[in-house]
Amino acid sequence: MPTTKDFGARAHRLARERGPLCAGIDPHGSQLLNWGLDDDLEGAERFVLTLTEAVADQCAFVKPQSAFFERFGSGGVALLERVIAECRKAGALVILDVKRGDIGSTMAAYAQAYLDPASPLAVDAITVSPYLGTGSLQPAFDLASAHGKGVFVLARTSNPEGKQIQMAKRRDGRSVAQGVIDEVNLQNGDAEPMGSFGIVMGATIGACAAEGDARLRESTYGITHTTVSQRDSAHDLSQFNGPILVPGMGAQGGRPSDLPRVLGAAANFAIPSYSRQIAQPGPATASIRTAVEGLQEECRAAMGE
Numbered sequence: 001m002p003t004t005k006d007f008g009a010r011a012h013r014l015a016r017e018r019g020p021l022c023a024g025i026d027p028h029g030s031q032l033l034n035w036g037l038d039d040d041l042e043g044a045e046r047f048v049l050t051l052t053e054a055v056a057d058q059c060a061f062v063k064p065q066s067a068f069f070e071r072f073g074s075g076g077v078a079l080l081e082r083v084i085a086e087c088r089k090a091g092a093l094v095i096l097d098v099k100r101g102d103i104g105s106t107m108a109a110y111a112q113a114y115l116d117p118a119s120p121l122a123v124d125a126i127t128v129s130p131y132l133g134t135g136s137l138q139p140a141f142d143l144a145s146a147h148g149k150g151v152f153v154l155a156r157t158s159n160p161e162g163k164q165i166q167m168a169k170r171r172d173g174r175s176v177a178q179g180v181i182d183e184v185n186l187q188n189g190d191a192e193p194m195g196s197f198g199i200v201m202g203a204t205i206g207a208c209a210a211e212g213d214a215r216l217r218e219s220t221y222g223i224t225h226t227t228v229s230q231r232d233s234a235h236d237l238s239q240f241n242g243p244i245l246v247p248g249m250g251a252q253g254g255r256p257s258d259l260p261r262v263l264g265a266a267a268n269f270a271i272p273s274y275s276r277q278i279a280q281p282g283p284a285t286a287s288i289r290t291a292v293e294g295l296q297e298e299c300r301a302a303m304g305e
């Protein structure tokens with residue numbers, strides 16, 4: 001039974017309060033150099049703590065990219081723990097972009113690492129990969145449900161290489177991505193205002209199926225989105241009832257106007273995510289805050305809020 005303490009409900013509430021934007025915290029070598037910092041642990045620390053101070057009380061969502069911390073070894077992981085704690089203290093929901101996926105028994109250990117509140121790396125939600133089968137992610141769904149956490153499953157990623165596998169056709173006619181979308185949505189049931197199980201849809205991908213296409217599928221083939229999607233060029237989000245993390249904004253070319261194009265009516269579930277672009281005006285925190293405010297407004301307007 002979903003409650004107001006669940007990730008979906010908390011995300012919905014905070015996005016309305018602070019805006020839908022997710023601030024990515026990626027201590028990328030080139031970003032450190034842009035700020036006049038060395039590409040080492042000390043530089044990364046200055047970079048991420050400055051960004052955290054600028055965005056964590058302003059944004060509903062903060063998304064550290066684990067890889068950029070892990071490259072510094074145990075010191076980087078300790079820094080990640082610190083960023084998580086600071087962001088949560090400032091009231092932001094932390095989505096750790098860690099893209100885990102493994103056989104069920106190992107997946108349970110990954111879930112424990114990030115979704116068990118007793119873990120030093122506990123966050124509000126994580127990204128996971130469904131390429132060992134969406135069913136292999138069940139331990140993460142279960143632990144998230146038990147602790148009011150969220151899970152975002154990669155469906156259509158923002159990189160051009162993703163299309164070949166994600167848009168491949170399954171035997172039932174749906175694309176691999178559509179199968180993932182439908183399977184994740186089963187976890188959400190009829191949760192209100194939305195469930196805690198989300199998908200990742202890059203801002204740089206093709207448009208969603210128009211409403212008319214979804215109706216045509218039903219009337220012509222007597223099928224619904226949960227069985228077969230007849231189009232392979234588009235995805236159908238008309239029944240999706242969870243948060244949609246949208247990376248690829250800014251540096252990769254995605255714009256707020258892409259949100260309704262890619263997500264259709266589900267754009268109101270969008271969490272548009274920017275990493276490099278929000279660090280660009282730094283290191284002055286006031287400049288970062290002003291840029292984030294502008295992007296929040298552009299995203300809200302594009303989402304029809």
Ligand SMILES: O=c1ccn([C@@H]2O[C@H](COP(=O)(O)O)[C@@H](O)[C@H]2O)c(=O)[nH]1
Pocket residue numbers: 024026065097156157158159200201202247248249250251252273274275276277
């Ligand atoms: O499909 C995906 C999934 C995740 N990402 C991650 O988002 C940020 C994007 O960084 P930008 O600087 O805003 O381009 C990065 O951490 C990726 O690993 C993605 O880009 N696409």
